[in-house]
Amino acid sequence: MEKPKRMGNFLFQPQAKKQRSDLQQWRLERQHRLPAAISAFNGNAVTVVKGEETCVTDHSEVVSRFFSDVHAPLLDIIPTEERSQPVADKKVGVVFCGRQAPGCHDFVCGLVDMMPPNFGNKVFGFVGGTHGFLDKQAVELTPEICAAFRGTGGLDMLGRTVDRINSKDESEKAKQTCQELDLDGLVLVGGARTSTDAAYLAEYFRQQKVKTAVVGVPCGIEGSMINEFVEASLGFDSNAKAMAQLVGNTAIDGSSARKYYYFLKLMDGSTTGGKVPTSHVALEVALETKPNLLLLTEEVDDHRNSLRELVSDIADVIAARAADGKNFGTILVAEGLLAAIPEFRTLISELETLPMPSTVEKVLPELTTWSAALFNSLPEFIQKQLLLERQSNAALQLSQLETERLMAWLVEDELKQRKKKGSFKGSFSPVCQFLGYQARCSMPSDFDSDYGYALGGTASILACRGCNGYMAVVADLAQPVERWQVGGVPFTAMLQVPPTIPKESFRPRPGIFPRKVDLDAAAFRSWKEVRDACARDELYENPGPIQLSGPSAGKVTKTIATRFSYLHELQMLQKHLEALSSRCRPGCELRQVKVACQSLATLNSILDELAEHPAASPLLERPMK
Amino acid sequence: MEKPKRMGNFLFQPQAKKQRSDLQQWRLERQHRLPAAISAFNGNAVTVVKGEETCVTDHSEVVSRFFSDVHAPLLDIIPTEERSQPVADKKVGVVFCGRQAPGCHDFVCGLVDMMPPNFGNKVFGFVGGTHGFLDKQAVELTPEICAAFRGTGGLDMLGRTVDRINSKDESEKAKQTCQELDLDGLVLVGGARTSTDAAYLAEYFRQQKVKTAVVGVPCGIEGSMINEFVEASLGFDSNAKAMAQLVGNTAIDGSSARKYYYFLKLMDGSTTGGKVPTSHVALEVALETKPNLLLLTEEVDDHRNSLRELVSDIADVIAARAADGKNFGTILVAEGLLAAIPEFRTLISELETLPMPSTVEKVLPELTTWSAALFNSLPEFIQKQLLLERQSNAALQLSQLETERLMAWLVEDELKQRKKKGSFKGSFSPVCQFLGYQARCSMPSDFDSDYGYALGGTASILACRGCNGYMAVVADLAQPVERWQVGGVPFTAMLQVPPTIPKESFRPRPGIFPRKVDLDAAAFRSWKEVRDACARDELYENPGPIQLSGPSAGKVTKTIATRFSYLHELQMLQKHLEALSSRCRPGCELRQVKVACQSLATLNSILDELAEHPAASPLLERPMK
Secondary structure: OOOOOEEEEEEOOOOOOOOOHHHHHHHHHHOOOOOOOHHHHHHOOEEEEEEEEEOOOOOHHHHHHHHHOOEEEEEEEEEEEOOOOOOOOOOOEEOOOOOOOOOHHHHHHHHOOOOOOOOOOOEEEEHHHHHHHHHHOOEEOOHHHHHHHHHOOOOOOOOOOOOOOOOOHHHHHHHHHHOOOOOOOOEEOOOHHHHHHHHHHHHHHHHHOOOOOOEEEEOOOOOOOOOOOOOOOOOOHHHHHHHHHHHHHHHHHHHHHOEEEEEEEHHHHHHHOOOOOOOOHHHHHHHHHHOOOEEOOOHHHHHHHOHHHHHHHHHHHHHHHHHOOOEEEEEEOOOOOHHHOOHHHHHHHHHHHOOOOHHHHHHHHOOOOHHHHHHHHOEEEEHHHOOOOOOOOOOOOHHOOOOOHHHHHHHHHHHHHHHHOOOOOOOEEEEEEEEOOOOOOOOOOOOOOOOOHHHHHHHHHHHHOOOOOEEEEEEEOOHHHOOOEEEEEHHHOOOEEOOOOOOOOOOOEEEEEOOOOOOHHHHHHHHHHHHHHHHHOOHHHHHHHHOOOOOOOOOHHHHHHOOOOHHHHHHHHHHHHHHHHOOOOOOOHHHHHHHHHHHHHHHHHHHHHHHOOHHHOOOOOOOOO | OOOOOEEEEEEOOOOHHOOOOOHHHHHHHHOOOOHHHHHHHHHEEEEEEEEEOOOOOOOOHHHHHHHHHOEEEEOOOOOOEOOOOOOOOOEEEEOOOOOOOOOHHHHHHHHHHOOOHHHOOEEEEEEEEHHHHHHHHHEOOHHHHHHHHOOOOOOOOOOOOOOOOOHHHHHHHHHHHHOOOOOOOOEEEOOHHHHHHHHHHHHHHHHHHOOEEEEEEEEEOOOOOOOOOOOEEOOOOHHHHHHHHHHHHHHHHHHHHHEEEEEEEEEOOOHHHHOOOOOHHHHHHHHHOOEEEEOOHEEEEEHHHHHHHHHHHHHHHHHHHOOOOEEEEEEEEHHHHHHHHOHHHHHHHHHHHHOOOOOOOHHHHOOHHHHHHHHHOOOOHHHHHOOOOOOOOOOOOOHHHHHHHHHHHHHHHHHHHHHHHOOOOOOOOEEEEEEOOOOOOOOOHHHHHHHHHHHHHHHHHHOOOOOOOOOEEOOOOOOOHHEEEEEEHHHHHEOOOOOOOOOOOOOOOOEEOOOOOOOOOOHHHHHHHHHHHHHHOOOOOOOOOOOOOOHHHHHHHHHHHHOOHHHHHHHHHHHHHHHHHHHHOOOOOHHHHHHHHEEEEEEHHHHHHHHHHHHHOOOOOOOOO
C-alpha cells in the first residue's frame, strides 16, 4: 500500500479510498459504454482528421495581436479500418483548475485508460491543483488509483486550489514543470477562466517552442462553459439533478405544513468570482421542480429591473397567494442576482475601488449619493458582507452575499408597508437556504460519468498527438452515448473580445467567456409558458434522487437535451454545399444555375444583415419535449 | 376532475398531483411486496389473535389511576386457512399529527387498499392535520387519489398543523367528529407525543362509550418513537439516507478544496419541540459517512460536558489536524446539543419562565449570576435567538438556535486564544449549514415505502376490528419484507412515568416518550471504534443518493438493522417455557426437576437484581456487520 505523500498543503493518499462503496462497485460493473470513436481506440484504431479551418467571428485583428494562428482546423477523431499501434512512451499531466464538479474522477479514468502503462506511457496528476502544478507536485496515476475514485464525486483524488495561470511568472513556471517532467501533453480541467488561461499558455508554449501540447476540458457545475462547439460543461447535469432533488423536497415540505416561504439561493456561475454570473442551474432546477418563483439573473438584467421593482413583483405574487389563503411557497434565487440589478451593480463597482475590509463609517463618504442611499437602506448583515476582505483580484464574491436573506428581508419590509395600507392581509414567514456545498460533490449521474470518461479519452488522444491549443469536445450529447462524436476545437475559435470601456485605459484582452442563459431559447421559453400557473398553484414536481438504473438514470437535463449540435449542423451544411457545387457544374441546366445563383445571393445578403445584429440570431436548439 | 376544496387554511386538490413522475411510475410497477400476514388479507383470510397479556413495568399504580385496563393483550395478525369475508361497511379516519416524514403517503395507500370501497368501506382523510380533524374537515380517500401520491415524500396529500390533542375540550371535539362521521376507527400518525395523545384519547373514548377505535402509527424522521415493541419509526430510514448523501457530498467537497471546516447541524428529535432531544439521525449519518467529529446530544449529556470542555475538545481535534497540515474537516452537530449542556440547560429553563419576546436589558436582571454570565458571553445572534417569541407551550424551540454557528464561533474564539499562546498555528475557516428541510420530504426509500404500506394495512385491520388503544406494529424489520410480522401493541404497555421533580407540585403524568440513543448499543459502539481514526484522517464515505434499484436499494439503515426483534425474542422465551413445563410434569426424573428448579430460582434472583438497575441491562441488539 502506498504511503500518503505530503505535497504542499495537500496529502496524496490513494489508500484512503481503497474501499469502494457497494453503489460505486455496482455501477462500475454495468458501465462503460463509450462513443464509437473512442471505443474503437481501445482496439487501437483511431485517427485524428483535420476538418474545416476555423475563423474568429469578430475583432480578428485584436485576436491576431495575441495569437499567432487564428485559423487552426477543427479536429475529428474517428475510427480507422486498419489496426494501428497504441499510444506508446507518452507522458501527459493533468490539473484540476476549476472548482469541484461531478465527473472529474471519471475524466481521469478515461485519460489513464487510453494510455496503457505497459506501453511506457505515464499520466501525472498534479496534487493541489494549479499551485501544485506550478510547484511540480506530480504523482503518477495508475489504473489502480483510478479504480478507487471511478464513479465518485468531488476532486479529492488530486485536490484544487485556484483557477489562474496567467502571469508571465506563472507561465514560465508552467513551462519549467512541463519541461522537467518531459510532458507531451498538459490537460487543464475547468471553466471559462481555465480555458482562457489554457489558450494563452498554449500560445506561450508555441512561442517558446515547448513541446507540450496544452489541451482544455470544459467543466463546471454552473454549466456556463458552453458555446457553439461545447454542448455541455462536465458536472452540470449531476449538479442540477442533485439540486433539483433538494428543491423538490423543500417545495413539498412547504406545501405539507403550509406556513413557510422558502427562499433558496442556488450556487451558480458567480462562484467563479467573475463579473458574468449565469443562472443555468437555477433555470434547469425550475424546469424540473416548478417552484412558485424564479429570480433569474439574466432576466432581471434584460428587464433592467430596479431592486424596488423586483421586490414589488415578488410581493405581488405573495399577496396574490395570500388572498387565496396560501401563505407559503418556494422561491428560487440565482446566486448572481444582485449583480444584475443596475443600482446594486453600481454600488458594487464603487465598493470594489475601496480598500477592504472596511467599516460603514469609512465607506459612506466615499460613495456617490445614490450608492450611499442604497447602502444605507440595506440591512446590517448585508452591509457587513459587502465590507468583508476581498480576494486577490479585489472583486466582491457574490457567493458571500446572503442574497436570499436580503430578498426575504426586503419583501418582508414591503409586505409590512402593504399591511399598514391594508393591501396585504396574509402572514409571511421566510426560511432562507443556500444550496450548493451539499450538491456539487454529488455522485455523478450516468451522463456525467460517461461524458467525463469520453472527454478523458478525447483529451488523451489530443495531448498525445501534440494538438496544442485545443479543447477536447464531445458532440451530439442528446443522442445515445454510442453516437456521440469526439474531437478537438482550437481555443482561438472560441475567443471573444470584450467591449472597450470608454474611460478605461487598458486594451481589452480576448478571452473565452461564460455563456449566459439565452432568454430566447427553448429552456427559458418553456419556463415562461408555465410560470404564471406555477406562481398561483402548487405544481411542484420532485424528480427524486439521481438514479443509476431505471428510467430516470438515462435522462439528461433539459438544458442539455434541448441544445442542437452545432458541429452536426455545420457538417450538414457542408454536405449541402458539396451537393450544390457538384450539381451545378458546367453542362447543367441554365434554369438551375439561375435559381441557385439568385437564392445564394439572397442568402448571403440575409447573412450580411444578420451579422450586423449577431444577438438577433436565435441560438441553435431543438424543440422542448 | 375533482375541484380543489377549501378546508380552513388548506386546499385539498388531488388533481394537482395527477401527473406521476417517471420515477414514481416505474417504482410502482415493481413494488408491493407485502408481509405474508397482510398479503393473505388481500385474499380476505386473516385473523387477529390475542397473545400474551402485557404489563406495565414500573409505577403500575400511577398508570392505573389514568387507564382502566393496563393488561390488554398483544395482538398478532396472521393468515387463516379458510377464506373469510372482506372488511365491509367500515369507516376509518386518518390524521397526520406528526411532522413530515417519507412513507406517510404509502401508509395511506396501505390503509385504503385494505378497505375496498366496493364493499361499502370508507376512508376519510382529515385535511389540515389535527386542526382539520377537530374542525371535521374530512374528505373521502379513494384508490385513485392514493395512486397519485403513492411513493412520494411529504404530507401534502392532507397537510399537517400541530401534534396535540390533549385538552378536555380537544378530546370532546374529537369525540364529536368521530361520532358525526360514525367512524369505526381513527388512525393517528405521529411520534411519541401523538402516541401519548392517542393513548389518552382511546381511554377517553372507552369511558365515554364512543365506538371508534383509536389506533396509533409510529412515525417521525428523528427515529425516536421506538421501544421494545416498535423497531423503527416510519420515515427515519429515508431521512437518514437523504441526510447521509448530503453530508457525504459536503465532506468530499471539504477534502477537495481543503480550506473549510463544515459545521453541519442535522434536524433531529428536538424539532418536535420536546425536552428530550435525540440524535439517532446524527449517529446513523456518522456511521454512513465517517465525518471528523460527531457531537452527539446523548454522549455530551452522559459525560456532563460543560460548554468550555466541549469547545476545548473540538479545538483539540482541529489543532491536531492543523499540525498535520490539514485545515479542513466536517463536523456533525446534533440539533439538540445545547439542551444537553448543564449550564445551558439551566439558562434555557430560566429563560422559559420569562415573557418573550424580550431584550437583553430586560432579561439580564432576571437571571441567576451564572446564567447571566453565560448569556453575556454568547454572541449576539444567539442572544437574539434566545429571546424570540415562544410557541404556545412556552418551550424554547432548539431548532431556532443556530447551534452550529455558535459552536463554530466559540471554537474560533478558542483557537484565537491558542494562536496567541502559540499552541495553534493553523487557519480556521468555518462554513455552517443546517440540514433538514432539504431531506425530510425526500422520496421514500424502498424500506419506508414498504414499511409504510405494511403499517397502513395493519392499522386498517386493527381499526376495523375495534382494537381501541393499540399501536400498529410491524416486527422483524431486519428480515426480508415477506417475513415481517404484523400486529398490535396496547399503548399502555409503552407508558412510562417521568420522575417526580421535587419542587414541582403537579403529579407526573404517564406518557410514551422518545427513546434516546443507547450509548451501550451496537450502533454507537461501532462509532466509538472508528472515531479516533475519523478525527485524524479523511475516511469520508459517500453512500450516494437513495436508489430504487441496485444493491443499495434494499439496504436498511444500520440503526434499524442492528436492533433485535423484541417480540420475536419474547415468542422464543415463551416456547422455551412451554417446553420446560411440558417436560417437567409429574413422572419425570427427579434429577431433571432439581436442576431445572435450581436454575429457575437462580435466574429469577438474577432478574430481581437486574430490575433494581434497569439501565444496566443492555438493550437488545444484534452484532454490527
